[in-house]
Amino acid sequence: MLTLLHIRDFAIIENLELETGAGFTAITGETGAGKSMLVDALGLLLGGRADSGSVRSGCDKAELIAEFELGDDSAALDWLRQHDMEDGSVCLLRRVLTSAGRSRAWINGSSVTLSQMQELGELLVEIHGQNEHIRLTRGDEQFRLLDAGDSHPEQRAAVEQAFEDWREADGQLQALDAEDPLPAGELELLNHQIEELEPWALSAEKYAALESEHRLLARGGDVVESLQAALDVLEDDESGIGHRLNELVERVSGNAGADADVANAEKALREAAINCEEARSSLQGALSRIDLSPEKLADLDARMARLHALARRHRVGPEQLCEVLERLRTRCEEAGSREERRRALEQTCARLLEAYRKAAGKLHKARARRAATLSQAVTELMQVLGMEGGVFEMHLDHDPEGPPSRRGDDRIELRVSANPGLPPGPLKKIASGGELSRISLAVKVAASADRPPPTQVFDEVDAGIGGETANAVGHLLRSAARDGQALCVTHLAQVAVCADRQVRVLKSTGDEATRVRTHVLDEDERVDEIARMLGGNLSEQSRAHAQELLHGALTRH
Template identity: 60%
Template sequence: EQAHRKQSRGADIIAALETAAAGLRSDVGGAAGEVFRAAESLQPFGELDEEIAAAAALLREAAINCDEAHRSILNAQSRIDLDPEALARLEQQLANQHDLARKHRVEPEQLEEVLERLERRIENAGSLEQRLAELEEQREAALQAYRKAAHTLHARRTKRAATLSAAVTELMQQLGMEGGRFEIALSHEPEGAPSPRGDDRIELRVAANRGSSPGPLRKVASGGELSRISLAVKVAARAGPAAATQVFDEVDAGIGGETAHAVGALLRSLSDGGQALCVTHLAQVAVFADRQIQVLKSSDERETRVETAQLAEQDRVDEIARMLGGKLSEQSRAHASELLATARTRH
């Protein structure tokens, strides 16, 4: 802006410099020469009067200053260049500065602060890009580690799935589903999004009857079949301590005889180290329990009540006998006692 003002008033500056130079010239009629001559005229009398001496000294100093000022003016005259093109360029620069100031909503004098702020942003952006690059490297390393672990998990699952499927299929034959088949289908998706469960999609499939094709367990199995298959899976997959509590309902649906005994024995084995609860109507299953709880439902005109009672040994014999045939007799009690004794020996 200062350069623009200097260019725009160049003619006025030149005129002022010429006037000043003419007034200060050191020859006759110039201020510098006149002051110097005044100092010289006082010089001989300085020894006689202190004030005259002081005045002479001041005049000599003034003459020197006038002479230096004259030289500075001459130097300034030599540098002044009236250049219309330079003036146009300066005017364009000023216009650009004002446009930038309006864009950033600041005064033109504050543009330097804006520049410093933008430079800091650029510097910070460089740091962010570096950080992003570092994070991308970490992400890629983590992804590679995940893919490796997922591949190992898939290989183990594939091996274990075949073993578990065969074991569950074998147990199904004992649980009233002769000819049934259990399969674990693994769908490997190595390019899928990372998951805590790995890259496999797992579907449990079952064919409950001989000759049928395996289908999704959740769709093709009945409630009783689902409960028995669940029992078979838990027995086949058991490793280490059993779960604290496992509950089975309708596990005895549609079975009896030796199949019911097999269900009871498997339930008993699951209770080792934990607890298995089973709702059953079959005596062949109930005899394997460590404790038997009778559930009685009664109702009147106002409400329905459900009562439970843990059975003592003799009461349990009576309840097993009732579950076997509905009527209590010495023969049914003897049969119940025999079943209880047999169950205990099979434990």
């Protein structure tokens, strides 16, 4: 329940404080006095969007504060506990707007985001504005009213979760489809290229060895002759280098201990002899492997020619064919994997869509029960609001083949017959502006009947009505506030007399400044204000009429 609203330097309001209580409070005053500014300020405290024009002219900032008293079973109190902002049973909202267009918000002294303030605000107050009847023709507002309260929160949550699960899988499938697929026939080409390269693709090291062997055989006899001559020099028993080195080692080794230089010489000669032996062995091995047959050379020529041809085809060097083969294999595997992933995602999407359809079907059944209840309740209220014989229908269409959505597979159409004997038709086509306003009020009251918010604010929802209908609206608002709190900005005396208390908003101009203040009316002041609202000058007759209205409203309850 709202207990205090404090406004400073907002619009034309310099400093205003409004204390409220339980029950029905009527807010009245001359046109332009600033009544709706109280509602605007409260809307900003509930997370509404603001701009620099909200700040009073000549001021740097505007400050708005609202204090609420919460019950033990309040959903708002649970929210505060979940966010570690609980401060007993009190909830204090504060917002500061600067002339530069910036804004800051606090809940019980903790700095919060606007989205957090909006979350909590929805649990504290519901504002019914002057254009509610226009909103009522919009699908999102119709679903909000249908899904309000405790009739089917579990079914609605199940649909939302099922939809999110399906949408995530469907998004993955669409992203996969958006990837560049292989053109028709390219997979076959990839497999052909892989089969062609597999026998030939050599690593860089193996290709280097093959190239070296080819160069060796291409020079043929010249190479063999040179190598054999070198081997003969090393191997000759009498004059070969190896034999002579071994003799030198024997001659020097006997004197190696006499001098360090001799020892070094002896060591170098031994190493030379060893190296000479290794060279001889390597030459023998090379000569034994060299195949000078024409067939061998022809085979190597053919292999090198094939490797160079494949390299030209793939525009790489022969030593890079192995890398080309790996890239082709990877691309082929990815293409196959993509199809497998797509089949798996299609199966997942189908399974999740089926789960969504089942959840949406259960939600539809729960909504149908709620729609029937609301239709009956609104129809009954229409009789009270001057539309005798009128009928209201909240018609639901269920489309299990339609595109999935967070709201399920239902489509809503509000149908109404404002006159007896006529079949209900679409609300926005059948009802007049005045009828729309009354139907909108009836829908709001009926929708919140099972679990009304702690505070309901009605901003001139009685526009365009009068007479007995205005009386009915006043009593309806009083009934809506019976177990909670309702504030109504009104110009109608018939509505104001139904309130438990009445607050007048006054605007005064002086010292080149405009000031707005509020005043809770006592019994005599209230009679005068009701008389003023009835029109004409204050007189004993108008006061008597006002007293009669107040007495009638009191005795009716």
